[in-house]
Amino acid sequence: MKIAVLYGTETGNAAMLADDIKSALDGDHDVACADLAAIDPAGLDGQDFHVIVCSTYGDGDVPASAKPFMTKLEALAPKLSHVRFAIFGLGDSEYAETFAHGSMKLAEALVAREAVQVGTRLTHNATADELPEDIALPWIRAILADLEDAV
Template identity: 55%
Template sequence: MNIAIFYGTETGNAEMLADDLSTALDEAHETSVSNLSDTAPDALRTADLNIILCSSYGDGDLPASAQPFADRLEAQSPDLGGVRFAIFGLGDREYHATFGSGSMKLADSLIRRGATLIGERVVHDAASGDLPEDMALPWAEDIIAASHHG
């Protein structure tokens, strides 16, 4: 399967996770890794499945590298019908009022443009002590398996 991995990050943790996920999936799939800041909404049309990794920042805002992508979604209002995406959030439950808000806002924005969310949006908690890749890899494999059958 052709899988495009995108990340939205402030401190680089989502970028590292994107690299790890790409390495792990690379044997069985074609993968690419891109920063959302360099991504046009239409680029989501290319791959069979888009996997988006996105943190939150500030007061539950989108991270800096996802903001330009979200702005382009807003400005261009593209029809993303047929685009399939899964989204994984990176959050910190010390800030629980806004935990995982960044990935939620981005998912809502894509769904409003007609894109289809595959699987569930989950959010890793940086304060939990668990490693994000230990959560993201099984999550991604489940989604890939489900989308084969779908």
């Protein structure tokens, strides 16, 4: 499968996790990895399965590197029905009111433009003991196995 791992980050955690996901899937799949800062939502490729990793900053907002993507996405007409994506959120439950809202808002904005969300959004809590990759790698492997079974 052709997979585009895209990350939105402010201090690098989402970039590291995206890299871990790329490394785990390389070999079985054709995987590219990029910062959302370099991506125009209008150019998303229907041949790719998109795996998005996104943290949360400010008042439950997307992080700095995802902001231009989000702004362009919000200005886009709902015509992303060719885009399939799964999304994983990074956050911190110390921010109880806005825990992992960046990934939630990004998923909502994509779905509002008819992109198809595959699987459920999982999150990592920076306050918890667990490593993000220990949650994200089984999550993405299960999603890809389901997609391959469906073909």
